[in-house]
Amino acid sequence: MIITILSAIALLILAFAYTVTLEGIARKIEARIHRRCGPPFWQNFIDIFKSLTKHSISHGFIFDFGVLMALGGTIATVLFIPAGNLVVFPGLDNVFVIIYLLAIGLLGMAMSAVGSGNPNASIGIGRALTQMLGYELPFMIVLLGVFFHFRTSSLSELAVLQNSGGTYNVLIMPIGAVVGFVSLMGMLGKKPFDTFIAPAEIASGPLVEYSGKYLGLLMTQHAFGTFIEIGLFVNLFLGGGKTIWEFLLKFFLVYFLAVIISSIMPRFRVEQAVKFYWKWPLILSFIQVVIVVFIMGRRV
Amino acid sequence: MNNEQTAWERVANMLRARSLWMLYYCTGCGAIELPPTMTARFDMERFGIGPMATPRQADILLVTGYLSTKTLRRVIYSYEQMQAPKYIVGFGSCTINGGIYYDSYATINRLDLYVPVDLYLAGCMPRPEAIVNGFKNLMDKIDQGEATGWKDYEANYEWYRKNQIDALGEVYIHDEFHE
Amino acid sequence: MLFAIFYMLDKLGSIDFSTVATRIESATVEVQLVILISLGVMVLAKMGVFPLHIWLRGSHSSAPDEFSPILSGALTKIGAFLLFTITAALPSFRIFSQLPVFNGIPMVNYTFALLGGISIVVGTVMAIRMEDAKELIAFSTVSNSGYIVMALSIGGTYATAGGLMHVLNHAMASAAMFMAIAAVAYRTGTTKMHEMGGLILKMPVTFATYLVAIISVAGIPPTSGFVSKWLIYQQLVQNGLPFLAFAAFFGSIGSFMYVFKPLAGIFLGQLKPQHRNLKEVPLVMVVPMAILTLLTVFWGMLPSNAIKTINAVTASVGINAVEVTFSRIVALTGEWDSILVTTVFAIGFFISLFIFMRAKKARQVDLMDNYTAGDFLYTSELYHFSYRMYRPFDRLFEKWPSMEDWLSSLSDKIKELGALLKAIFYPANPQLYIGLAMVAIIGTFWWLR
Amino acid sequence: MSSMNDKLNEIMLMAGQFTFSEITKRQFSVNIKSSGLLSVLGLFRQKGFTHLSLITGIDRLNDEKFEVVYTLFCWESGETILVSTLVDRKTPVLPTIMEMWPVARFYERDVHEFFGIVFDGNPDLKPLILENWSEIPPMRKDFDPHKYSKEHFPDRKYNADFLPEGGGEDE
Numbered sequence A: 001m002i003i004t005i006l007s008a009i010a011l012l013i014l015a016f017a018y019t020v021t022l023e024g025i026a027r028k029i030e031a032r033i034h035r036r037c038g039p040p041f042w043q044n045f046i047d048i049f050k051s052l053t054k055h056s057i058s059h060g061f062i063f064d065f066g067v068l069m070a071l072g073g074t075i076a077t078v079l080f081i082p083a084g085n086l087v088v089f090p091g092l093d094n095v096f097v098i099i100y101l102l103a104i105g106l107l108g109m110a111m112s113a114v115g116s117g118n119p120n121a122s123i124g125i126g127r128a129l130t131q132m133l134g135y136e137l138p139f140m141i142v143l144l145g146v147f148f149h150f151r152t153s154s155l156s157e158l159a160v161l162q163n164s165g166g167t168y169n170v171l172i173m174p175i176g177a178v179v180g181f182v183s184l185m186g187m188l189g190k191k192p193f194d195t196f197i198a199p200a201e202i203a204s205g206p207l208v209e210y211s212g213k214y215l216g217l218l219m220t221q222h223a224f225g226t227f228i229e230i231g232l233f234v235n236l237f238l239g240g241g242k243t244i245w246e247f248l249l250k251f252f253l254v255y256f257l258a259v260i261i262s263s264i265m266p267r268f269r270v271e272q273a274v275k276f277y278w279k280w281p282l283i284l285s286f287i288q289v290v291i292v293v294f295i296m297g298r299r300v
Numbered sequence B: 001m002n003n004e005q006t007a008w009e010r011v012a013n014m015l016r017a018r019s020l021w022m023l024y025y026c027t028g029c030g031a032i033e034l035p036p037t038m039t040a041r042f043d044m045e046r047f048g049i050g051p052m053a054t055p056r057q058a059d060i061l062l063v064t065g066y067l068s069t070k071t072l073r074r075v076i077y078s079y080e081q082m083q084a085p086k087y088i089v090g091f092g093s094c095t096i097n098g099g100i101y102y103d104s105y106a107t108i109n110r111l112d113l114y115v116p117v118d119l120y121l122a123g124c125m126p127r128p129e130a131i132v133n134g135f136k137n138l139m140d141k142i143d144q145g146e147a148t149g150w151k152d153y154e155a156n157y158e159w160y161r162k163n164q165i166d167a168l169g170e171v172y173i174h175d176e177f178h179e
Numbered sequence C: 001m002l003f004a005i006f007y008m009l010d011k012l013g014s015i016d017f018s019t020v021a022t023r024i025e026s027a028t029v030e031v032q033l034v035i036l037i038s039l040g041v042m043v044l045a046k047m048g049v050f051p052l053h054i055w056l057r058g059s060h061s062s063a064p065d066e067f068s069p070i071l072s073g074a075l076t077k078i079g080a081f082l083l084f085t086i087t088a089a090l091p092s093f094r095i096f097s098q099l100p101v102f103n104g105i106p107m108v109n110y111t112f113a114l115l116g117g118i119s120i121v122v123g124t125v126m127a128i129r130m131e132d133a134k135e136l137i138a139f140s141t142v143s144n145s146g147y148i149v150m151a152l153s154i155g156g157t158y159a160t161a162g163g164l165m166h167v168l169n170h171a172m173a174s175a176a177m178f179m180a181i182a183a184v185a186y187r188t189g190t191t192k193m194h195e196m197g198g199l200i201l202k203m204p205v206t207f208a209t210y211l212v213a214i215i216s217v218a219g220i221p222p223t224s225g226f227v228s229k230w231l232i233y234q235q236l237v238q239n240g241l242p243f244l245a246f247a248a249f250f251g252s253i254g255s256f257m258y259v260f261k262p263l264a265g266i267f268l269g270q271l272k273p274q275h276r277n278l279k280e281v282p283l284v285m286v287v288p289m290a291i292l293t294l295l296t297v298f299w300g301m302l303p304s305n306a307i308k309t310i311n312a313v314t315a316s317v318g319i320n321a322v323e324v325t326f327s328r329i330v331a332l333t334g335e336w337d338s339i340l341v342t343t344v345f346a347i348g349f350f351i352s353l354f355i356f357m358r359a360k361k362a363r364q365v366d367l368m369d370n371y372t373a374g375d376f377l378y379t380s381e382l383y384h385f386s387y388r389m390y391r392p393f394d395r396l397f398e399k400w401p402s403m404e405d406w407l408s409s410l411s412d413k414i415k416e417l418g419a420l421l422k423a424i425f426y427p428a429n430p431q432l433y434i435g436l437a438m439v440a441i442i443g444t445f446w447w448l449r
Numbered sequence D: 001m002s003s004m005n006d007k008l009n010e011i012m013l014m015a016g017q018f019t020f021s022e023i024t025k026r027q028f029s030v031n032i033k034s035s036g037l038l039s040v041l042g043l044f045r046q047k048g049f050t051h052l053s054l055i056t057g058i059d060r061l062n063d064e065k066f067e068v069v070y071t072l073f074c075w076e077s078g079e080t081i082l083v084s085t086l087v088d089r090k091t092p093v094l095p096t097i098m099e100m101w102p103v104a105r106f107y108e109r110d111v112h113e114f115f116g117i118v119f120d121g122n123p124d125l126k127p128l129i130l131e132n133w134s135e136i137p138p139m140r141k142d143f144d145p146h147k148y149s150k151e152h153f154p155d156r157k158y159n160a161d162f163l164p165e166g167g168g169e170d171e
Helices: A002-033 A043-053 A061-078 A095-115 A119-150 A155-165 A174-188 A205-209 A212-237 A244-263 A270-296 B007-018 B029-038 B069-081 B092-097 B128-144 B149-155 B157-168 C002-012 C017-026 C029-047 C054-062 C068-089 C092-098 C107-128 C133-154 C157-188 C204-218 C224-239 C242-267 C283-301 C303-317 C338-358 C391-396 C403-425 C430-448 D002-015 D034-046 D104-115 D145-152
Strands: B021-023 B050-052 B060-064 B087-091 B119-121 C328-331 C334-337 D019-024 D027-032 D051-060 D065-073 D080-088 D093-095 D118-120
Touching (some): A002 A061, A002 A212, A043 A212, A043 B007, A061 A095, A061 C338, A095 A212, A095 C334, A119 A155, A119 A205, A119 C224, A119 C242, A155 A212, A174 A212, A174 A244, A212 A244, A270 C391, B007 B128, B060 B069, B069 B157, B087 B092, B092 B119, C002 C017, C002 C029, C029 C107, C068 C107, C068 C133, C068 C157, C107 C133, C107 C242, C133 C157, C133 C224, C157 C224, C157 C242, C204 C242, C283 C303, C303 C328, D027 D034, D034 D080, D104 D118
Parallel strands (some): B021 B060, B087 B119
Antiparallel strands (some): D019 D027, D051 D065, D065 D080
């Protein structure tokens, strides 16, 4: 019992510290791409703690409850992500549970954003949910193939199986990995798919009415969300790593690739994003699943 | 100024100085100076200063240029929507003393009668170097805890409100274009 | 349906399920097919699955408010009971084993599952485009009965258990949703979403009921909706059925969209001036809603006792039970612990509450004091964005043929045919009418002699 | 250029006494008496000058006149014509041209607010831009904006020691 609590705390601190520094480094990378020197990499820590010290306004009960539900849901999901050999709940981290627990965060954020009564926020939430329908489908279909092949949908077992078998999923199912990465870009809300927090059009979408401590809470939620989504991708397709450092290295590589792609891409409109996701990634994911289910069959 | 801040206040000020978020609201001709300060050559972001879309999230309100009575209403409304440790930077001579529009019937001459201004940047639109230097001064002022414009806005609110009513008639106007 | 019963009587000599179950195996393939297909059509009609789902929209939305929960909660589930008997009681797997098998499922079952899948997709897409709350929930019923049909017709331990559990969950959730909308309609007199707003201040209990109901329909962990969907997914993964899985995932992700629309339209946002002095619904309406909410959350946190009863049902039919301990559900491809998930969520909630309390107290501001890009706004109605919330999504499906127009044109043609026949056989003057009747009677006697 | 001449010959007969000058290859200005205003504008409109881009006023204080300029533009030939008339400063009244160009309603309202010229026939000559304005119309030359600015918008008092003695604060 004590070990799970300690490892849970360790995982939370690791997730928070690592992802926020990574976001700082991402801002530095983007600055370098824009040929300027960019903020120090611990800038995101300063932003979060500064927001927590500021005064703020609230639009009533649902506005607060939604933010707490969002952060609570995301913290709960982080504990199910195995980071290398730091696994908090060994057998119980089922991928479906993770994906749907993540949905609590989104629902909480949606409720509080619309509860603020600002039309920008409602438009942003409408776009976010529409886009979620876009990028979740190919991802889930590819996941179906992975679970069918490895006969298990528990994340830590998947990681162990990939390591013991020696071949990562990226090599067995390259198309699935590509589709997974493209929908990861959608999940993270990186540049080509960040229509729901478009600063110029709808004044940063759902975040329009958040000030002070709400903004701090939501930035930590965004950090945890990034950790969950990229951790999911690394465990599923890159074997999750035998030690924590290997996991963190792979985490950094995936995040680095996502940042590079996102810093030079313009922004999709929502229906373009959904059309894009339902055209190429969906077809590729079906091809991948058909290959896995009918040709490759189960893992021997 | 009383700058014996508590330890917690000092840390908070240090945080606030390093990460200032600027509101996207450009009122006059000075707004054209901001893109060069943010992009490659002068890069304001290395001080942690970045643009934010809504007053709720912003710390600094940049009043960049002459202020007609209609724009002043929006500036006051946005300022009141911003959250507590907030600062105003007045760009150019039009906010200091009316500038070239000193004798116009439509523009105000002195900004800090209506909203507390923490920093003035001289120049009939200061160049990016002056803006970056100004922001450095503002960051030092915040560090020492002297940038307390928002405190005295709350303290003598009636005085500010009287000035605003004198100049504008009413701040939250209902029928501006006489429909 | 009637034809199937008489046909069973004629061919198998009895309509008692157990005897039919034993005798049907020996019957020829045509007999089996006829019986099961005709019963299957009744299931599709009763549950509002894809080809026959048009009546759900009209009936549920125009039914009196207090009756539609029963309509969608209970009546459509009778179809599920019949489907359970067809697929599980009568051993459909063994009967159709010699038919071409698709990935371990006989062709007949697979067609039913496919129809269920299509109805999930159609139900979700149509629900997203609805403007009236009751029509929206009617289409959510179409989508969820699609889940039940797909789960039960796939067979296998987890899908049958998941299907039956989904019957229970969806009955509770859609009944709670309809009751909440009925409560709102009782107070405001309308179910159009864009004519209301901000009712959370006036009707908190209804809001809580509706919130838990949509969390269950969307299938999010702490509520029971997730349990049944999880079981269905385990079976889909186990058998490896990509196309059915696509429909299932589409339904569950799409359900986030359409369940959230009434929540945002009716309960959140600015309060309309005419709803200013609304009060909460009287106690007699609140109690059933509260019971349903507590049950959904109870079975969400402790699915084991719900699953134990389902295991008893499936055992009676000879399908092995789902292994379940006090709080943990074990399936072939993974397991999860419902109590653990809820406690972890509670811990996360308290951590964020702790940070929330530590920071400075927030200043309460009413909903009209919003960021409006510096402009002043005084009319609250214009400000609440809820009409056609997913406009980009609608544009995607604008040009698709609408099922209703096609069927309504079909029904018009049938009506004309009927009028034509009526003109021939029921002439105005009585003599010819009596003459025709005499001829008909003589003819039947001659045939029956 | 030739098309311009034949248009002008017809109008010359109509308007009687007028002065015509050519600003650039495509811009011309015509000054006519206010009595012939409506007919000339109508004629220009038929000749293709369908676009009324602006109505503006000029305050000729020393010879007690307001000059009102109508700027018309012809899409086909790309020519602009400035039709201007003089109107007495004491009783500045001109007929409205809302029937020909509905947009003139707002231009006339604007000129009325800033010069005080009355356009009879225009239903709503309410103020357009200025708010709670109690002074005389501000664009008139006898209005002193500096005095107004001093009264309404106080400015910064500072002892500017660097100024030469004569040119100090004109307080």
